[in-house]
Amino acid sequence: MFKELDPLLHSQLRLAVMSLLISVEEAEFTFIKEKTGATAGNLSVQIDKLKQAGYITVNKSFRDNYPLTQCKITKKGIKCFEIYVENLKSYLKPA
Amino acid sequence: MFKELDPLLHSQLRLAVMSLLISVEEAEFTFIKEKTGATAGNLSVQIDKLKQAGYITVNKSFRDNYPLTQCKITKKGIKCFEIYVENLKSYLKPA
Protein backbone atom coordinates (compact mmCIF):
# COMPACT_ATOMS: atom_id res chain seq x y z
CA MET A 1 0.00 0.00 0.00
CA PHE A 2 2.19 2.83 1.28
CA LYS A 3 5.90 2.44 0.68
CA GLU A 4 8.49 3.41 3.27
CA LEU A 5 9.97 6.87 2.79
CA ASP A 6 13.70 7.23 3.47
CA PRO A 7 13.67 9.54 6.50
CA LEU A 8 16.94 11.10 5.39
CA LEU A 9 15.29 12.32 2.20
CA HIS A 10 11.87 13.07 3.65
CA SER A 11 13.05 16.45 4.90
CA GLN A 12 12.33 19.64 3.01
CA LEU A 13 15.86 20.97 3.11
CA ARG A 14 17.74 17.72 2.47
CA LEU A 15 15.35 16.91 -0.36
CA ALA A 16 15.96 20.32 -1.90
CA VAL A 17 19.71 19.80 -1.64
CA MET A 18 19.48 16.42 -3.32
CA SER A 19 17.14 17.81 -5.95
CA LEU A 20 19.69 20.48 -6.79
CA LEU A 21 22.58 18.06 -6.85
CA ILE A 22 20.69 15.65 -9.08
CA SER A 23 20.48 18.29 -11.78
CA VAL A 24 23.73 20.22 -11.46
CA GLU A 25 25.96 17.33 -10.42
CA GLU A 26 28.17 19.65 -8.36
CA ALA A 27 27.32 22.72 -6.31
CA GLU A 28 28.90 25.11 -3.85
CA PHE A 29 27.66 25.60 -0.32
CA THR A 30 26.77 29.22 -0.99
CA PHE A 31 24.91 28.32 -4.17
CA ILE A 32 22.83 25.73 -2.34
CA LYS A 33 22.24 28.17 0.49
CA GLU A 34 20.97 30.78 -1.93
CA LYS A 35 18.77 28.39 -3.93
CA THR A 36 17.19 26.78 -0.89
CA GLY A 37 16.92 29.89 1.25
CA ALA A 38 18.27 27.92 4.21
CA THR A 39 20.34 29.40 6.98
CA ALA A 40 24.03 28.49 6.89
CA GLY A 41 23.82 26.61 10.18
CA ASN A 42 20.92 24.47 9.15
CA LEU A 43 22.45 23.76 5.77
CA SER A 44 25.76 22.81 7.35
CA VAL A 45 24.06 20.25 9.57
CA GLN A 46 21.94 18.76 6.79
CA ILE A 47 24.84 18.54 4.35
CA ASP A 48 26.79 16.68 6.98
CA LYS A 49 23.97 14.18 7.41
CA LEU A 50 23.81 13.53 3.68
CA LYS A 51 27.57 13.11 3.67
CA GLN A 52 27.53 10.71 6.64
CA ALA A 53 24.96 8.61 4.79
CA GLY A 54 27.14 8.51 1.70
CA TYR A 55 24.55 10.32 -0.41
CA ILE A 56 26.94 13.13 -1.29
CA THR A 57 30.64 13.87 -1.13
CA VAL A 58 31.93 17.13 0.26
CA ASN A 59 35.13 18.74 -0.89
CA LYS A 60 36.63 21.60 1.06
CA SER A 61 39.22 23.88 -0.43
CA PHE A 62 39.98 27.58 -0.86
CA ARG A 63 39.16 29.94 -3.67
CA ASP A 64 40.28 33.56 -3.74
CA ASN A 65 41.39 33.15 -0.14
CA TYR A 66 37.94 32.10 1.02
CA PRO A 67 36.87 28.64 2.13
CA LEU A 68 35.00 26.79 -0.57
CA THR A 69 32.73 23.82 0.09
CA GLN A 70 31.63 21.80 -2.91
CA CYS A 71 29.02 19.07 -2.84
CA LYS A 72 28.49 16.27 -5.29
CA ILE A 73 25.87 13.58 -5.33
CA THR A 74 27.06 9.97 -5.27
CA LYS A 75 25.73 6.96 -7.17
CA LYS A 76 24.18 5.78 -3.94
CA GLY A 77 22.60 9.20 -3.50
CA ILE A 78 21.12 9.13 -6.98
CA LYS A 79 19.74 5.63 -6.43
CA CYS A 80 18.19 6.52 -3.07
CA PHE A 81 16.68 9.72 -4.46
CA GLU A 82 15.09 7.78 -7.30
CA ILE A 83 13.69 5.18 -4.94
CA TYR A 84 12.34 7.91 -2.70
CA VAL A 85 10.57 9.60 -5.60
CA GLU A 86 9.14 6.29 -6.71
CA ASN A 87 7.91 5.37 -3.23
CA LEU A 88 6.47 8.81 -2.70
CA LYS A 89 4.12 8.25 -5.61
CA SER A 90 2.20 5.69 -3.56
CA TYR A 91 1.05 8.59 -1.38
CA LEU A 92 0.13 10.99 -4.14
CA LYS A 93 -1.92 9.00 -6.59
CA PRO A 94 -5.56 8.71 -5.69
CA ALA A 95 -6.39 5.00 -5.37
CA MET B 1 12.58 27.56 -7.07
CA PHE B 2 11.55 25.26 -4.24
CA LYS B 3 8.04 25.73 -2.93
CA GLU B 4 7.21 25.55 0.77
CA LEU B 5 5.94 22.19 1.94
CA ASP B 6 3.12 22.27 4.48
CA PRO B 7 4.84 20.71 7.52
CA LEU B 8 1.58 19.18 8.63
CA LEU B 9 1.42 17.15 5.46
CA HIS B 10 5.13 16.52 5.10
CA SER B 11 4.99 13.61 7.53
CA GLN B 12 4.87 10.03 6.37
CA LEU B 13 1.96 8.99 8.55
CA ARG B 14 -0.18 12.11 8.20
CA LEU B 15 0.37 12.09 4.46
CA ALA B 16 -0.73 8.46 4.30
CA VAL B 17 -3.85 9.27 6.31
CA MET B 18 -4.72 12.15 3.99
CA SER B 19 -3.97 10.02 0.95
CA LEU B 20 -6.41 7.41 2.19
CA LEU B 21 -9.09 9.95 3.04
CA ILE B 22 -8.76 11.64 -0.33
CA SER B 23 -9.80 8.44 -2.05
CA VAL B 24 -12.30 6.87 0.33
CA GLU B 25 -13.89 10.08 1.65
CA GLU B 26 -14.56 8.45 5.03
CA ALA B 27 -12.60 5.90 7.02
CA GLU B 28 -12.55 4.28 10.43
CA PHE B 29 -9.65 4.55 12.83
CA THR B 30 -9.00 0.82 12.67
CA PHE B 31 -9.08 0.83 8.88
CA ILE B 32 -6.53 3.61 8.72
CA LYS B 33 -4.44 1.87 11.33
CA GLU B 34 -4.41 -1.32 9.32
CA LYS B 35 -3.69 0.35 5.99
CA THR B 36 -0.88 2.51 7.32
CA GLY B 37 0.64 -0.01 9.71
CA ALA B 38 0.87 2.70 12.35
CA THR B 39 0.59 2.08 16.06
CA ALA B 40 -2.67 3.20 17.64
CA GLY B 41 -0.91 5.78 19.79
CA ASN B 42 0.92 7.40 16.95
CA LEU B 43 -2.18 7.40 14.76
CA SER B 44 -4.27 8.91 17.52
CA VAL B 45 -1.83 11.80 17.88
CA GLN B 46 -1.55 12.45 14.15
CA ILE B 47 -5.28 12.29 13.56
CA ASP B 48 -5.72 14.83 16.30
CA LYS B 49 -3.23 17.16 14.62
CA LEU B 50 -5.05 16.90 11.30
CA LYS B 51 -8.30 17.57 13.11
CA GLN B 52 -6.92 20.59 14.97
CA ALA B 53 -5.78 22.01 11.64
CA GLY B 54 -9.23 21.52 10.18
CA TYR B 55 -7.97 19.11 7.54
CA ILE B 56 -10.31 16.35 8.70
CA THR B 57 -13.35 15.92 10.88
CA VAL B 58 -13.54 13.18 13.48
CA ASN B 59 -16.78 11.56 14.54
CA LYS B 60 -16.89 9.35 17.61
CA SER B 61 -19.71 6.96 18.26
CA PHE B 62 -20.34 3.34 19.16
CA ARG B 63 -20.93 0.33 17.00
CA ASP B 64 -21.70 -3.11 18.41
CA ASN B 65 -20.80 -1.77 21.84
CA TYR B 66 -17.32 -0.71 20.77
CA PRO B 67 -16.07 2.81 20.31
CA LEU B 68 -15.98 3.85 16.66
CA THR B 69 -13.91 6.70 15.32
CA GLN B 70 -14.62 7.88 11.82
CA CYS B 71 -12.52 10.35 9.88
CA LYS B 72 -13.49 12.45 6.92
CA ILE B 73 -11.41 14.88 4.92
CA THR B 74 -12.62 18.49 4.72
CA LYS B 75 -12.63 20.84 1.76
CA LYS B 76 -9.72 22.64 3.35
CA GLY B 77 -7.92 19.33 3.73
CA ILE B 78 -8.43 18.46 0.08
CA LYS B 79 -7.20 21.89 -1.00
CA CYS B 80 -4.09 21.71 1.19
CA PHE B 81 -3.32 18.18 0.04
CA GLU B 82 -3.53 19.28 -3.58
CA ILE B 83 -1.29 22.26 -2.97
CA TYR B 84 1.18 20.05 -1.13
CA VAL B 85 1.34 17.60 -4.03
CA GLU B 86 1.76 20.46 -6.47
CA ASN B 87 4.54 22.08 -4.46
CA LEU B 88 6.27 18.77 -3.92
CA LYS B 89 6.75 18.46 -7.67
CA SER B 90 9.27 21.30 -7.57
CA TYR B 91 11.57 18.95 -5.66
CA LEU B 92 11.12 15.90 -7.85
CA LYS B 93 11.48 17.14 -11.39
CA PRO B 94 15.04 17.40 -12.59
CA ALA B 95 15.63 20.99 -13.64
Add this chain to the structure above:
DNA sequence: ATAAAGTAGTTTATAAAATAAACTAAAATA
Protein backbone atom coordinates in the same frame (compact mmCIF):
# COMPACT_ATOMS: atom_id res chain seq x y z
C1' DA C 1 -19.59 -14.57 38.78
C1' DT C 2 -15.18 -13.52 37.76
C1' DA C 3 -10.69 -13.80 35.77
C1' DA C 4 -8.27 -13.47 31.41
C1' DA C 5 -7.94 -11.78 26.98
C1' DG C 6 -9.35 -8.66 23.32
C1' DT C 7 -11.03 -4.10 21.21
C1' DA C 8 -10.49 0.67 20.50
C1' DG C 9 -8.59 3.91 21.49
C1' DT C 10 -5.87 8.22 24.60
C1' DT C 11 -2.18 10.17 27.30
C1' DT C 12 2.39 10.61 28.68
C1' DA C 13 7.25 10.01 28.17
C1' DT C 14 11.24 9.51 25.34
C1' DA C 15 13.98 9.77 21.23
C1' DA C 16 15.05 11.99 17.12
C1' DA C 17 14.97 15.83 13.99
C1' DA C 18 14.84 20.52 12.52
C1' DT C 19 16.19 24.94 13.28
C1' DA C 20 18.09 29.10 15.21
C1' DA C 21 21.44 31.39 17.76
C1' DA C 22 25.97 31.90 18.91
C1' DC C 23 30.49 31.25 17.69
C1' DT C 24 35.09 30.65 14.79
C1' DA C 25 38.38 32.21 11.64
C1' DA C 26 39.97 34.66 8.30
C1' DA C 27 39.57 38.50 4.51
C1' DA C 28 38.22 42.83 2.79
C1' DT C 29 37.24 47.47 3.44
C1' DA C 30 36.83 52.00 5.48
Add this chain to the structure above:
DNA sequence: TATTTTAGTTTATTTTATAAACTACTTTAT
Protein backbone atom coordinates in the same frame (compact mmCIF):
# COMPACT_ATOMS: atom_id res chain seq x y z
C1' DT D 1 43.50 49.24 12.86
C1' DA D 2 38.71 48.86 13.82
C1' DT D 3 34.46 47.33 11.37
C1' DT D 4 32.18 44.68 8.29
C1' DT D 5 31.77 40.76 5.33
C1' DT D 6 32.48 35.93 3.82
C1' DA D 7 32.05 31.22 4.71
C1' DG D 8 31.17 28.41 7.27
C1' DT D 9 30.75 25.18 12.27
C1' DT D 10 29.08 24.14 16.83
C1' DT D 11 25.89 24.25 20.39
C1' DA D 12 21.42 24.92 22.26
C1' DT D 13 16.54 25.08 21.77
C1' DT D 14 12.29 23.95 19.87
C1' DT D 15 9.49 20.93 17.44
C1' DT D 16 8.16 16.44 15.84
C1' DA D 17 7.73 11.57 15.73
C1' DT D 18 7.18 7.54 18.09
C1' DA D 19 6.72 4.12 21.60
C1' DA D 20 5.27 2.76 26.00
C1' DA D 21 1.96 2.91 29.34
C1' DC D 22 -2.59 3.58 30.49
C1' DT D 23 -8.04 3.91 30.24
C1' DA D 24 -12.32 1.96 29.61
C1' DC D 25 -15.00 -1.18 28.23
C1' DT D 26 -16.39 -5.98 25.98
C1' DT D 27 -16.12 -10.75 25.10
C1' DT D 28 -15.02 -15.28 26.22
C1' DA D 29 -13.60 -18.96 29.13
C1' DT D 30 -13.84 -21.12 33.83
